Amino acid sequence: MREHGGNLDLARERFGGRAGDWIDLSTGINRLPYPPGEIDAQSWRALPSRSEIEALHRAARHAYRTEAPVVALGGAQAVIQGLPQLAPRGRARILAPTYNEYAGVLASAGWDVEEVNTCEALAGADLAIVVNPNNPDGRTHARDELLALLPRVGRLVVDESFADAAPQLSLAPDAGRPGLLILRSFGKFYGLAGLRLGFALGHDDDMSALSAMAGPWPVSGAAIEVGCRALRDDDWARATSARLMRDCSRLDDLVQRRGWRLVGGASLFRLYEMEDAGAAQERLARGRIWSRVFARSPNWLRLGLPGPESEWTRLAEVLAD
Amino acid sequence: MREHGGNLDLARERFGGRAGDWIDLSTGINRLPYPPGEIDAQSWRALPSRSEIEALHRAARHAYRTEAPVVALGGAQAVIQGLPQLAPRGRARILAPTYNEYAGVLASAGWDVEEVNTCEALAGADLAIVVNPNNPDGRTHARDELLALLPRVGRLVVDESFADAAPQLSLAPDAGRPGLLILRSFGKFYGLAGLRLGFALGHDDDMSALSAMAGPWPVSGAAIEVGCRALRDDDWARATSARLMRDCSRLDDLVQRRGWRLVGGASLFRLYEMEDAGAAQERLARGRIWSRVFARSPNWLRLGLPGPESEWTRLAEVLAD
Numbered sequence: 284m285r286e287h288g289g290n291l292d293l294a295r296e297r298f299g300g301r302a303g304d305w306i307d308l309s310t311g312i313n314r315l316p317y318p319p320g321e322i323d324a325q326s327w328r329a330l331p332s333r334s335e336i337e338a339l340h341r342a343a344r345h346a347y348r349t350e351a352p353v354v355a356l357g358g359a360q361a362v363i364q365g366l367p368q369l370a371p372r373g374r375a376r377i378l379a380p381t382y383n384e385y386a387g388v389l390a391s392a393g394w395d396v397e398e399v400n401t402c403e404a405l406a407g408a409d410l411a412i413v414v415n416p417n418n419p420d421g422r423t424h425a426r427d428e429l430l431a432l433l434p435r436v437g438r439l440v441v442d443e444s445f446a447d448a449a450p451q452l453s454l455a456p457d458a459g460r461p462g463l464l465i466l467r468s469f470g471k472f473y474g475l476a477g478l479r480l481g482f483a484l485g486h487d488d489d490m491s492a493l494s495a496m497a498g499p500w501p502v503s504g505a506a507i508e509v510g511c512r513a514l515r516d517d518d519w520a521r522a523t524s525a526r527l528m529r530d531c532s533r534l535d536d537l538v539q540r541r542g543w544r545l546v547g548g549a550s551l552f553r554l555y556e557m558e559d560a561g562a563a564q565e566r567l568a569r570g571r572i573w574s575r576v577f578a579r580s581p582n583w584l585r586l587g588l589p590g591p592e593s594e595w596t597r598l599a600e601v602l603a604d
Numbered sequence: 605m606r607e608h609g610g611n612l613d614l615a616r617e618r619f620g621g622r623a624g625d626w627i628d629l630s631t632g633i634n635r636l637p638y639p640p641g642e643i644d645a646q647s648w649r650a651l652p653s654r655s656e657i658e659a660l661h662r663a664a665r666h667a668y669r670t671e672a673p674v675v676a677l678g679g680a681q682a683v684i685q686g687l688p689q690l691a692p693r694g695r696a697r698i699l700a701p702t703y704n705e706y707a708g709v710l711a712s713a714g715w716d717v718e719e720v721n722t723c724e725a726l727a728g729a730d731l732a733i734v735v736n737p738n739n740p741d742g743r744t745h746a747r748d749e750l751l752a753l754l755p756r757v758g759r760l761v762v763d764e765s766f767a768d769a770a771p772q773l774s775l776a777p778d779a780g781r782p783g784l785l786i787l788r789s790f791g792k793f794y795g796l797a798g799l800r801l802g803f804a805l806g807h808d809d810d811m812s813a814l815s816a817m818a819g820p821w822p823v824s825g826a827a828i829e830v831g832c833r834a835l836r837d838d839d840w841a842r843a844t845s846a847r848l849m850r851d852c853s854r855l856d857d858l859v860q861r862r863g864w865r866l867v868g869g870a871s872l873f874r875l876y877e878m879e880d881a882g883a884a885q886e887r888l889a890r891g892r893i894w895s896r897v898f899a900r901s902p903n904w905l906r907l908g909l910p911g912p913e914s915e916w917t918r919l920a921e922v923l924a925d
Contacts, residue, residue, distance in 0.1 A: 287820060289651040302646070302653075310651065319648050325623070327640050330610040330631065330797045332623075357678055357800075360819045384819070391816060476651045477825025479678075495712060498681045498705070499608060503824055504798025 285387050286578065288585070289476070294573040298565075306594050307587070308567075309575040311418065311445060311551035313523070314590025316474025317513040319505070326504030339507045342514035343482045347467055348450060351458035352490040355502050355510070359444050359468040359481035360384065365496045366410070367392030369464075369489060370438060373409030378402060380579065381414045382442070402428055409437035415452055416445050419554045419577065419585045421547030423452055430454070433463055438489075440464045444481075447472035448524040448550035458484035469506075471551055472523070473513050480506040527551065530588045533595070538586070541602050552587050560584040570601030606708050607899065609906070610797070615894040619886075627915050628908070629888075630896040632739065632766060632872035634844070635911025637795025638834040640826070647825030660828045663835035664803045668788055669771060672779035673811040676823050676831070680765050680789040680802035681705065686817045687731070688713030690785075690810060691759060694730030699723060701900065702735045703763070723749055730758035736773055737766050740875045740898065740906045742868030744773055751775070754784055759810075761785045765802075768793035769845040769871035779805035790827075792872055793844070794834050801827040848872065851909045854916070862923055864905070873908050881905040891922030 288310035291302055340353045347353075356362055363384050375389045379398035390396045394410070402424060405411040411432065416423045433439050443465055446453050458465045464485040470476030480502055483493050494501070502510075513519070527550040534553055535545050543555035543563070557563055560576045563584050567574050575585040589595045609631035612623055627635075661674045668674075677683055684705050696710045700719035711717045715731070723745060726732040732753065737744045754760050764786055767774050779786045785806040791797035801823055804814050815822070823831075834840070848871040855874055856866050864876035864884070878884055881897045884905050888895050896906040910916045 285820070287651075290653065291650075292653050292655045307650065312649065312651070314649075316649050319643075322640075322643070325798075327796050327798045328633065328635075328637050329612075329628065330608075330633070330791075332611065332613050334613045357824075358819075358821060360821060364817060364819045388819075470651075475648050476821075477646070477648045479821060479824040496685060498679075498685045498709075499606070500679060500681060500797075500800060503678075503800040503827070505826055506824070 285383050288575045288587075291573060294568060298568045298571075300571055304571050306572045306589065306597060308589065309573045309585075309587065310476070311549070311587050312471050312476045313474030313527070313551060314588065314594065315523075315526070317509070317516070317519060319475060319478070319509045320512065322505050322508060326508045329504065331500050331502065331504050331507055335504075335507050336502070339502070339510050342511045343467070346514035346520065347453065347455040347482070347484065349455040349458050349484060351455065351484045352487050354483045354490045354493050354497070355506070356481055356483060356493065356497055357479040357502055358470065359442065359466045361497065361501075362466050362481060362483045362493065363388055365493050366440065367394060368496060369492055370409065373437065375410040375412065376405045376408035377412040378405060378414070378417070380420065380577075381412070382418050385412045402432055405432060406435040410440065411436040411438070412440045412442070414442040414444070416449060416549040418445060418549070419552065419575070419583070421549045421554060423449070426452065426454055426457070430457060433460065436462070438462050438464060440466065442466045444468035444471055445549040445551055447520070448527050455484055459486060461486050464489055469510055469513075475509065478506050478509060479503070480510050524550065527588065534586065534588055537599060537602060543584070546583065552585055554583055554585050556582050557584060558582065566604070567601055570597065570604070572598060572601055606704050609896045612894060615889060619889045619892075621892055625892045627893045627910065627918060629910065630894045630906075630908065631797070632870070632908050633792050633797045634795030634848070634872060635909065635915065636844075636847070638830070638837070638840060640796060640799070640830045641833065643826050643829060647829045650825065652821050652823065652825055652828055656825075656828050657823070660823070660831050663832045664788070667835035667841065668774065668776040668803070668805065670776040670779050670805060672776065672805045673808050675804045675811045675814050675818070676827070677802055677804065677814065677818055678800040678823055679791065680763065680787045682818065682822075683787050683802060683804045683814065684709055686814050687761065688715060689817060690813055691730065694758065696731040696733065697726045697729035698733040699726060699735070699738070701741065701898075702733070703739050706733045723753055726753060727756040731761065732757040732759070733761045733763065735763040735765070737770060737870040739766060739870070740873065740896070740904065742870045742875060744770070747773065747775055747778070751778065754781065757783070759783050759785060761787065763787040765789035765792055766870040766872055768841070769848050776805055780807060782807050785810055790831055790834075796830065799827050799830060800824070801831050845871065848909065855907065855909055858920060858923065859907070867904065873906055875904055875906050877903050878905060879903065887925070888922055891918065891925070893919060893922055
């Protein structure tokens with residue numbers, strides 16, 4: 284298992300407490316989720332039908348503002364798992380540092396994996412990976428920059444798992460061009476990571492290949508039902524984007540008093556630099572707040588945004604201690 | 605898309621009606637499902653943790669009476685999707701006729717696929733597939749027969765999607781032996797196909813490979829929560845097995861009056877032979893009861909078991925017309 288946020292098991296092993304005692308800020312999952320509501324009995328019982336899956340695809344196209352072919356899968360992670368089989372093994376280049384599953388999954392499948400630091404250095408790769416906005420540092424790339432890269436690589440994967448609140452960055456409207464593959468996560472912005480839902484948007488050939496890998500029933504009935512409702516709820520999305528923007532500033536202000544420096548971030552997480560991130564993680568953990576540190580960057584600590592006011596209060600108290 | 609039961613879209617296109625008007629007997633999904641209950645907010649929100657997934661694995665070992673390594677995936681179908689990558693391409697032999705996804709998935713992945721009619725003819729295959737009890741004809745194979753086959757094939761896959769009510773047939777207690785891979789479906793017996801949950805049981809190497817293919821969050825929080833409850837509920841399983849046995853006899857009696865002949869079946873479906881199965885399917889469909897016919901066997905009609913008494917009544921009425 285590669286290291287991930289959301290690993291409360293590890294927090295509890297090291298610092299104790301029951302899962303419910305913890306405020307988990309180690310991920311970029313919205314802590315004020317879309318209300319899943321009551322699930323229809325039929326969604327539990329029946330195999331998802333083709334027409335239900337197509338309704339979910341239409342809802343995704345609506346939310347992501349595209350007419351492109353789309354495929355629903357069990358999380359953006361499920362798309363990553365399928366990447367190595369979309370083309371014969373070759374040279375993958377990943378704009379790093381970023382989400383560690385790309386390098387892990389591709390290397391395990393026998394791809395030659397190189398991490399590079401600039402968009403320019405991705406050129407020439409058979410498979411180029413850009414997370415936009417990037418996790419964990421929030422680095423962004425303009426649409427034009429990525430479209431200029433597209434003809435210079437075999438396939439360009441743009442992971443927009445954290446782009447919901449920044450639609451101006453999204454290449455989803457350009458999806459469908461050969462060689463361009465967009466990933467979208469449902470669980471992060473909508474705060475329902477346990478539902479396991481994500482989308483690939485792209486060219487018909489890639490969508491057919493991913494769909495064949497996933498089989499006829501790639502997502503649960505509950506994912507279809509909640510996904511259709513949430514992705515059509517423009518008011519909720521607008522209000523949530525605005526709230527996340529306010530909360531980012533609020534968190535930046537709060538931790539600045541401790542002397543932490545903002546490195547970057549997206550709407551669902553912030554990355555801070557400090558002298559000893561391990562010590563900071565421990566201090567937070569003693570107050571049952573779990574955060575994310577990075578083995579390769581001992582000065583970095585990533586924090587998700589607290590949700591209810593009670594979580595902000597506890598964070599402020601723990602930071603003030 | 606290959607032809608499958610549960611395709612109410614097709615029923616509605618051909619015969620009209622809303623989805624809720626239909627009694628879907630075209631699958632082998634229990635129509636008196638395990639009550640999913642209220643899903644905990646945390647199961648929707650958080651990424652499934654390693655300890656939660658391990659609790660689900662323990663519950664599966666309990667229900668399937670084995671100590672073997674197990675991996676939870678998004679349905680037995682998800683295990684089938686992974687089969688082609690468990691070993692280098694070779695010769696697959698499938699005991700036929702059976703569930704059509706095996707031949708489809710393996711052939712698409714470049715395997716040489718042969719359908720055979722006897723267990724003996726599976727010998728020599730790199731990958732041998734037996735569905736036990738078989739779908740759609742209910743043919744069964746004794747444990748000894750399959751264990752004798754094991755050393756004569758590269759890998760033996762035993763699909764026990766319909767074995768819940770026939771534990772004496774199960775090779776789950778033998779799982780863990782090299783080359784033996786058992787598939788279990790959760791959704792059929794527990795009547796919750798929309799949850800997308802199934803299991804592979806087998807040798808550590810195969811389990812690690814399937815687990816790596818599925819990634820760190822292979823099933824939803826709801827699947828873990830409901831799966832843990834249901835798989836530990838021995839009373840429900842016992843009562844359901846007994847009820848299904850009674851209902852099989854009841855269905856056989858009911859259709860015999862129409863002159864349909866029982867070919868075979870398992871605890872969740874029955875296969876009947878008649879002069880013109882297409883005409884019989886149409887008659888049932890006019891009464892909004894959907895059944896399964898098979899292009900290759902024009903005299904066969906498969907029926908799942910009705911659930912509530914109202915469904916039995918409607919079936920009796922439609923058959924009497």
